[in-house]
Amino acid sequence: MSDQPKTVTAAVIIIGDEILSGRTKDQNLSFLAENLNEVGVQLHECRVVADVKAEIVAAVNDLRARFDYVFTTGGIGPTHDDITADSIGAAFGLPVDHNPEAVAILKAHYAHTGAELNQARMRMARTPAGASLIENPVSKAPGFRVENVYVMAGIPAVCQAMFHSLKHELAGGDPVHSISIAVHLAEGTLANGLSALQDKYPDVSMGSYPFYRDGRFGASIVARSQKPDRLTAAAEDIRRLMRDLDGEPIEADA
Amino acid sequence: MSDQPKTVTAAVIIIGDEILSGRTKDQNLSFLAENLNEVGVQLHECRVVADVKAEIVAAVNDLRARFDYVFTTGGIGPTHDDITADSIGAAFGLPVDHNPEAVAILKAHYAHTGAELNQARMRMARTPAGASLIENPVSKAPGFRVENVYVMAGIPAVCQAMFHSLKHELAGGDPVHSISIAVHLAEGTLANGLSALQDKYPDVSMGSYPFYRDGRFGASIVARSQKPDRLTAAAEDIRRLMRDLDGEPIEADA
Numbered sequence: 001m002s003d004q005p006k007t008v009t010a011a012v013i014i015i016g017d018e019i020l021s022g023r024t025k026d027q028n029l030s031f032l033a034e035n036l037n038e039v040g041v042q043l044h045e046c047r048v049v050a051d052v053k054a055e056i057v058a059a060v061n062d063l064r065a066r067f068d069y070v071f072t073t074g075g076i077g078p079t080h081d082d083i084t085a086d087s088i089g090a091a092f093g094l095p096v097d098h099n100p101e102a103v104a105i106l107k108a109h110y111a112h113t114g115a116e117l118n119q120a121r122m123r124m125a126r127t128p129a130g131a132s133l134i135e136n137p138v139s140k141a142p143g144f145r146v147e148n149v150y151v152m153a154g155i156p157a158v159c160q161a162m163f164h165s166l167k168h169e170l171a172g173g174d175p176v177h178s179i180s181i182a183v184h185l186a187e188g189t190l191a192n193g194l195s196a197l198q199d200k201y202p203d204v205s206m207g208s209y210p211f212y213r214d215g216r217f218g219a220s221i222v223a224r225s226q227k228p229d230r231l232t233a234a235a236e237d238i239r240r241l242m243r244d245l246d247g248e249p250i251e252a253d254a
Numbered sequence: 255m256s257d258q259p260k261t262v263t264a265a266v267i268i269i270g271d272e273i274l275s276g277r278t279k280d281q282n283l284s285f286l287a288e289n290l291n292e293v294g295v296q297l298h299e300c301r302v303v304a305d306v307k308a309e310i311v312a313a314v315n316d317l318r319a320r321f322d323y324v325f326t327t328g329g330i331g332p333t334h335d336d337i338t339a340d341s342i343g344a345a346f347g348l349p350v351d352h353n354p355e356a357v358a359i360l361k362a363h364y365a366h367t368g369a370e371l372n373q374a375r376m377r378m379a380r381t382p383a384g385a386s387l388i389e390n391p392v393s394k395a396p397g398f399r400v401e402n403v404y405v406m407a408g409i410p411a412v413c414q415a416m417f418h419s420l421k422h423e424l425a426g427g428d429p430v431h432s433i434s435i436a437v438h439l440a441e442g443t444l445a446n447g448l449s450a451l452q453d454k455y456p457d458v459s460m461g462s463y464p465f466y467r468d469g470r471f472g473a474s475i476v477a478r479s480q481k482p483d484r485l486t487a488a489a490e491d492i493r494r495l496m497r498d499l500d501g502e503p504i505e506a507d508a
Contacts, residue, residue, distance in 0.1 A: 017459065017461055017478075018461055018463060018476065019283070019284075019287070019300075020287055020296075020297045020298065020299070020300065021287060021291065021297070021430075021432070021476075021478065022284050022285075022286075022287030022288035022289075022291060022297075023432075023434075023476060024463070025284045026280075026283070026284075029273070029280070029302070030273075030276050030279045030280075031276075032276075033273070033274055033275060033276030034276035035276075037275065037276060042274075043274045043275070043276075044274065044304055045274070045301065045302065045303055045304070045309070046273075046274065046301070046302035047299065047300070047301050047302075048283070048299065048300035048301075049299055050298055050299070051461070055299070077441055077462065077464060078441050078442040078445045079441055079444070079445045079448055079449070079462040080445070080448060080449035080452050080460070081452075081460065081461050081462060115440060115442065115443070116442075116443075118442060118443075118445075118446065119446060120441075120442050120445030120446050120449070121442035121445070123445070124442075155464065176275075178275070178277075180277075186369060187331055187332050187333055187374075188332040188369065188370075188372060188374050188375035188378075189369070189370075189372075190333070191332040191333045191334070191372075191374030191375070191377070192372065192373060192374050194333055194334060195333070195334035195374070198334050198335075205271065206334070206335065207271055207272055207305070207335050208331065208333035208335060209272060209278070210331060210409065222272065222275075222277060224271075224275065
């Protein structure tokens, strides 16, 4: 089966009461979805969990067993509600303590800024035993990795910088290519023909997303596949279906 | 223990490959978080799952057992990738078929618009046996409820309209009040004092959210509680802590 594409999967865990209370809108999920896809890693699930250790542990242990990679965001700052390091330690059954390499980074940083490296800030140097660090070019306090779980900050700018620091480590599979074709036809008009095309191309995933723009209804059909040739053929069939229904295909960025 | 506040909880399941692929940014989570809070329901967890029946079933069955309410968004349109009704039926062990009340709604709607009520559009009238409908004032095809699981559309305007249609049914608990106080102090400076205040007020949840605005670092401290008196007292202590550290509290909308 050498022509089978290699699929590498991931899950994201967003740790944060502020997202669940509606106070803060998450920005990390869409960033990670897009950027993982670019390195050949397919995001299969995301969970948003509260700042509760048992909930974080349960999510980490469920997802790290089911997916190739898990990425967490949030809860690695200096305050009492930052409990991610302890939760990851508990999930893996590892002790959590000050990581010498992380301590050195914080010492150098606070010597430079002049702020006091107090007990609270030292919390940001705690990791499970044996964790490797993820560089934080924005605000220095590092993230860390234990096995296939990458622990990153929740602040979007820091999360993004950490992801760029670590992404060279990821062993991606074959990338998923996609084509998006919009048309001013109702979903219900397209649906039967599209279903037949989905049956014809089981290795191309077809999604239909209705829209209402400029006073007109329409649908965007997104086809995704790890096989570029099949994707091209499926897209041609989708355009033909639209024309047969008197709709003009509108190419768009997928 | 008659002074114990009543807590009512919820989880959200966002069904959609388009969110996980990064193509579409979810807008429903923050809407539901805010609006559930307003009716006294606390959102405790959210999952974003793929358009895969087994994944949807697993999420529904896990979350409906753990929380008072579950809200799903997405996957109730006319196309082949709309598998939410079948997945909810499978989760509850209920057969799924055309719901006479939903069929009547669609017949009236398409008689009005003149579009054909074909087999694909009839899919939107399928519900698990015994489901009650959720009105859709935007595009008519209804959502539905089975026990404590509310099934809504993914399109934000439709999801929001459905939520407003159903929210009178929700039996909320005591609302969570919140106060947000920002200050131009680093989180690491506030952390020790804030931790002591969290210990002093176990019935007030305190979160710290760092920010960088107008060239200055700071933190927003958000205190949340179902007990207004305790919240007021905690907020006063938080302001005093900030002033003791030479920071000026800035009141903000929580």
